[in-house]
Amino acid sequence: MENQNKEEEEQIVTPWEVTAEKGGKIDYDKLIDKFGCQRLDQSLVDRVARLTARPPHVFLRRGVFFAHRDFNDVLDAYERGEKFYLYTGRGPSSEALHLGHLVPFMFTKYLQDAFKVPLVIQLTDDEKCMWKNLTVEESQRLARENAKDIIACGFDVSRTFIFSDFDYVGGSFYKNMVKIAKCVTYNKVVGIFGFSGEDHIGKVSFPPVQAAPSFPSSFPHLFSGKDSLRCLIPCAIDQDPYFRMTRDVAPRIGYHKPALIESSFFPPFRFHDGETGKMSASDPNSAIYVTDSAKDIKNKVNRYAFSGGQDSIENHRKYGANLEVDIPIKYLGFFLEDDAELEHIRTEYGAGRMLTGEVKKRLIEVLTELVERHRRARAAVTDEMVDAFMAVRPLPNMFS
């Protein structure tokens, strides 16, 4: 029983479960220590800005992407004139994406534009088929639907290869899966992922599938003869366990360890004690979906976005808002690009001179514009475009 209580108090972060410790807050410093990754500090942000000759992305300068592994090495190599490739992905478990799902793709698009590098995007329809008990066909349908949302983020088709595992696994990719699997014991994956003996062997077989894109030879139509090419993976930190495993294996099969740049979790609505966990797709009111109408957004923000404002106008004017727990402020931190305006709102709201309603009104504007823009972009994504992104082909502008 003691053990159980202890577990309940500890935060749990795996690719399938994010549970905050008692108190409801994810302790990201503790996570960095536990996982053994590095904090992405200001000097590194400055270095990115210098190397790319453009301002760092909002998600970088505001610490959404807050941790990394060997990102410095990738930048060292880049500075010497060596390019790299980007790898990110998505498990297509739901039709409509919420804003949290877009975060890694928005950031990856920035990295692609800033560094002018190729990008592979893995849609793990096999994973979702196994974990969510979807049929193969339904997983593949969702993968294609999700691909449209991803493409709508603005990726450059001349530098981007999107693939579904069910379509693409085989050949050199499968050979790398086997090479990886040979280097990882069952006890090891139990230690990393917490599988049990009653879990099906599909789960045990999957980590090499997510690891394989970290190695350039998995994509012979892209990186033939470029085995020493480095890989940089932007992802949420809950995916770190896959890549810890991958990094252990890499030198044993003759590759660089993939570098990582890792984000915190996107905060859900309806939370009353600061930030916790990932936004969940299961409660539609806890998230803004890319399919939400302006009316939906207005309603959700006004009704469900937890406010750090005081319970009366008098108290609010007197004490100011608690920005630490205020969801609208957090969301503006993600999506309001103007630093000066954000700072202004934080100051005024924190001092009680600005009211919750005003902050929410601004958030509704920002989100509505973002969602409308995404919806227009997605509507313009044709099946032919999806086919073009997913075609197994060389990428013409890969390193230019």
Place this chain on the structure above:
Amino acid sequence: MENQNKEEEEQIVTPWEVTAEKGGKIDYDKLIDKFGCQRLDQSLVDRVARLTARPPHVFLRRGVFFAHRDFNDVLDAYERGEKFYLYTGRGPSSEALHLGHLVPFMFTKYLQDAFKVPLVIQLTDDEKCMWKNLTVEESQRLARENAKDIIACGFDVSRTFIFSDFDYVGGSFYKNMVKIAKCVTYNKVVGIFGFSGEDHIGKVSFPPVQAAPSFPSSFPHLFSGKDSLRCLIPCAIDQDPYFRMTRDVAPRIGYHKPALIESSFFPPFRFHDGETGKMSASDPNSAIYVTDSAKDIKNKVNRYAFSGGQDSIENHRKYGANLEVDIPIKYLGFFLEDDAELEHIRTEYGAGRMLTGEVKKRLIEVLTELVERHRRARAAVTDEMVDAFMAVRPLPNMFS
């Protein structure tokens, strides 16, 4: 310690280990009971002869293939006019095959000719890469070399598809791997195959790879729209665990259970106490290789084939040979096709009227002819022929 002694006494038959019980003999009746398969009795042999309008293969009428699962169902369907397909395979771990390796292929060729059905042959280069710690390249090279020996057995290219896992896994095949893996827990594969936590996850991932060819949809270029097609697997009985698992899964993913027809193990030379285990490729004197010269064969048979003859000619004339432990008699049982001659030798040798030297002389003739014939056939197998058998294509004469 008691437990350990008990284990040492029990026979162990898995795809990777065949150990006889104390006394050195594999008890095939016990194996049938333990595995839960059925004995292939005379009435079934007669039925095959009747249905195919040709004499049953030596391996069938002499009980080399001695057990089965649902072979009767396949024949029932065949009698109703429903065809089936054959599936067999090989783990390409060594360059030169010995005669024991040829047994399933010789028998499968007979089945293909007799029933006029398509055949898929899986070369599990991925398995051998993982179990034997071969490189991917070496496993693939061995697969191709072994394919030449298999083709030399006389398969009909218009009805036969040979594939290497490293080349072929992907698409519908991979989808079936995932569907299968979803239905099998880790505890289950530990129960069936005896994996331990220190085994690498490649081993845990492999059973679905060997299971997938049992389902027609794994081969869309062959069996598109024929999901109800039955599969018959000729194999040595040590492969039974894979297909027990496969048969458990089959109805859950919408397919017939594959039927099996299973052989005993091929006896090695240099064995002094009857038959045991499989012929091992590790001791070159324990086996006749398809690359052996006439001189090698003569030398091996004379020096290493354990004889059941008595220690002096006087005693031999008096007591006769012990046919139960006599390796030349066992080998003649596999490869001397003339029933009358075999019976004559058994009678004369058993009664002491024929000497060991005479029996060995006849065996040397039989084996030399077999190996020479195989060598000539193999020498005629060109790289183009290998490519033709391994091409992903429809099979023109599949069911005619």
